[in-house]
Amino acid sequence: MADWLLPLLALLALTGVATGLCCRAASISGKKAKQELQQNQMMLKATTRALSVFTGQTDRLALFGQMLEDFRSLSQSEQGFIGVILNRPDGKRHIRAVAMTKGGWNEVVFSTDGECQEEAVALNSPDSLLANVLRTGEAVIANDPAAYAQGCGLPGDHFQFNNFLGFPLKLGHELVGIVGLFNRVGGYDDAIAGYLEPMQQACANVVVADRNNQSRQVAEENKLLAGKVFENSLEGILVTDQHGNIQSVNPAFCQITGYSEAEVIGENPRILKSEHHNVAYYEQMWASIVETGKWQGELWNRRKSGDTFPIWQTISSIKDDDGKIIHYVAIFFDITQRKLADEQLAHQAQHDALTGLPNRMLFDSLLRQILKEEQRSHQQTAVVFMDLDRFKDINDTLGHPVGDMLLQEASQRLRKCIRDSDVLARMGGDEFTLILLDVNGINDVAYIAEKIIRSLNKPFFLQGNECHVGASIGISMYPTDGQSAEVLIKCADTAMYRAKETGRNKYHFFTASMGADLMLRVQMKKAIDEAIKNSEFQLYYQPIINLASGHCGGAEALIRWVLPNNELIMPDAFLPLAEETGQIIEIGVWVLQEACHQLKAWQVAGFGHHSLGNQSLCQTIRVEYACRTAC
Template sequence: MDEFTTKQIIGALTEGIFITDLRLRIVEVNSVFTEVTGYSRDQVIGKKPKLFSSGRHSDEFYQCMWKTLETTGKWQGTLWNRRKNGEVYPQWQYITTLNDPDGKATHYISVFSDISHRDSIENQIHLLAYYDNLTGLPNRALFTDRLNLSLTQATRDKGNVALFYLDLDRFKQINDALGHFTADQLLSAIGNRLRNSLRESDTVARLSGDEFAVIVSCITSINHAETVAQKIQQCFKSPYTIDHRELQVSVSIGISLFPEHARDSETMLRLADCAMYRAKEIGRNCYSFYSQEIANQHQQRLTIEKDLRQGISSGDLELMYQPQICLSTGKVATLEVKLHWKHAKYGDISPSLFLPIADDTGLLLQLSYWTFKTACREIDIWRKKYALNVNIAINIFSVQIESGMLIKTIEEVLTETDLPANSIELEVTEEAIMEMTSDEFAVFDDLNRIGVNIVIDNFGTGYSSLNNIKRIGVSKLKIDSSFTEKIKKDCGSNQMIETIINMAHNLTMSITAEGVESESQRKYLSSLNCDYVQGYLTGPPGKLDNLISIFPENINFSMKNSDRYGNSQHE
């Protein structure tokens, strides 16, 4: 076919067309292109299609588009472009690769339709009703329709369906640190990557916030479903490029199967959600299939959540205290607060179980402040009663730092009690420090001004920088028990402990080793000049008045030389 005939055919088509070479420079357009974009042929020949960019799509979006085009030879979807007059409009675009007789790519041809005026009212209603405005993915309503349809077809064909419930890990930190605009761009990029990684027959939907779902029909086995889950995980292996910034995010996935686990869409979604929470609990960045064990755990979780709300107000929760012993004197230096809950049905419930539930349900802020205020008041009364000068260590959480209420609460407690500021040790985990924003770091300037001690808990388990440690004014590091329990069993742990102790002392910080359970561990730590130890060797957590027995009668912790601003000394 000669060039004249080709131009006649292109000119006769009712869709907009432009053709580029392999360097993406436009070599031909038709008259509809000019009508839609406002650009004449002479104005675009030799230019690249980025001339029409609206700025609504991320770099990640275009990278995914071209990757699809390179691997499959075609791409189709909705693009938001910009006309010559500056107006941004949506167009449906189909791009395919043109090859020579030998199969070698020579050009790209793009065929597009301006959909801004096509049944605009009906289209807008349909889009608003069934598609997510941010990602362009099906929303919950359309997702439910498609899931019901998939289950109906599977019932008829005696087939299987897998539902994957996706929740992004720690997305809130990205949102808080970088803002909603960047977070929205990231969600859009994730949606594009998921959509392009799965089959056209699969449904990828955004249910809400940072939650997505995937419906896969014709599942042949558990292994098949696992393969799909791993394919979804693969979408999060490489970072997302948003505004020239690389962002790494992981995902937790819950999976339910039809008909093995459920036979209706509502139950399938609920069970996949249960399984997703299980994936969160076992460490995030993984997938979990629904099981009866998960069902029992979920029911327990719901019961704990309900009773936790009542327990905070009814006084079912109580505080225990575990001593930290100074190795050089053998005396109690600090009592760490341990939250204790004896549940009527489940017995003693570990904080490691109910604190994450409190965090997920928005109860952690209330619970943490109750713990802080109650502990300070109890220890203040106890110090006066027995004339003992001992510090109190209390865990603080990211939600307290973010709340903007931490400084005010501490100042109120110091006013209400006679506790010196430096008798309070605030323990924050290394993980929490790693996730803090610049505004949250500023809170520690006020904490240092007040004079409380900052302690890093579980040190050695994360990757916090020395710069951040110095920035927040840390006075003590607590070596995580995972290292202590391997003393004299693992050479690497011994070296890590020695390194941490030397580093802390060089930075004028003290050291507490957690999880000390044997005399041999105590002696080893003492040989390294560790300052304090804590664990069942020094005593389990107990009620405050019961702990008086661990203070020798001949020790006189005088309060007379202790002033209001923390100039007290432990003997």
């Protein structure tokens, strides 16, 4: 038997409708008895109809409409309504009308398909007739509403009525609805209210049964919706009993894991377990589920094929009304592609895009990590800095595409010169670095450095061009030259510049004296910057005379650095460093400008047309490059 029938089937027994009516009729005789018996029969028929109509009625509004007609007929009222109580989250109570008489009723007050307007029926107002019914839980009779002690409290556009009977619909102590009847000839009294009590109880039971029926319909709809979500979700869903035995899985679970539903029902989710996590990881996971009722995080599982894969999973415990766990539900989705994308982004952030080698950031991180390990093992480690000689000239002359190809091939040659355990990185431009692990002294490192130089000295054939480069290499040793990454990098860089100064295409180990030289280089570079800023350079011109004719064919421009104390510094003291640091470009631009101004001045003075040059080939190349840059 359907649950919603139980309140109604119990109605007659609870209210004693049939028994009470018959007993009351038996105690009365004559005409009055006949009249009351007729009324009681009408009441019995109405309450019985409420039960029978509800059991076969699918239109709930028609059902309540019939009950309202019975209320009106039994009470001989012109108008009325049946409303159900709605409790809002804010604590206010509203009425939703499920039946009302037509004609003369203001539709603003109640709506059969929506809540009544707050301003129309102020149920929380003590001046409202309806509010008094709800507040007292008793019948309210007002045969002269205007003179009623609590006042009417209905809006001004409400239809006019002469008298009113309102009574609550209660099931036990719960107020579930209200019935209002209006305009009975002769007014209402307690006898009428008492006479309607059986119908009142029947209506209360119907309201509760209807409410439960609607709740069941909503639950069934939600269940149907949940089933559709379960079947069509792109996320894998796994449901177990309280012991962890799999009870159901959805199609997405099967698609992701490779298992069929039949293969996993009754099994434990451990069939998906990989060896990726240790015992402590799972213990922490279950501790969270026990403490909070849920856990979410990244987990590595194993497919039926044996492949491991990452998922993002949420596990929730489902409890019954007594708080006892009856199910566990796991919802997960495959994050393999996301992990691959994250790894690709991380790789791009830490590797050189051109050569695929570790970049400066990763090199620094690896060096720090290696040094920590070497401190425990007491092994020697070498840090190698190298710069490709003549690369800039090739890059400027043949173009960047050729330069990129040269860097790529150079990185491949370098990789072949070292062991798999060693680290090769590109710091930027034409600078490469190495970390040589567990070396047996400087002889091992020198052997590798010589091997690198020989490899890079071989010609590069790039787009029909034969290119030749060399390598200037600087080396620092751990722990001899330093015990931190910063110090070792600085020492290797200093040794590399010493290799450049002594002719390039060679290697140098760092020595203590290089530290002092480095300080001098830093001071000199800063002084050159100040000299450029303060215009401390001057040009001197040496005439070029034809010995046969005695004719002056031009002049050679000679640069000198004049300090504020008039001390003269010759070019060989500062131009090599300016070449290495790139300051030569700015110096070259200044030389061109000054020389052009001087030529113009000589022409204006009548000395004719002459040429200016410089015997320093290196300076001439740099000056010409500076000219192209300036233009």
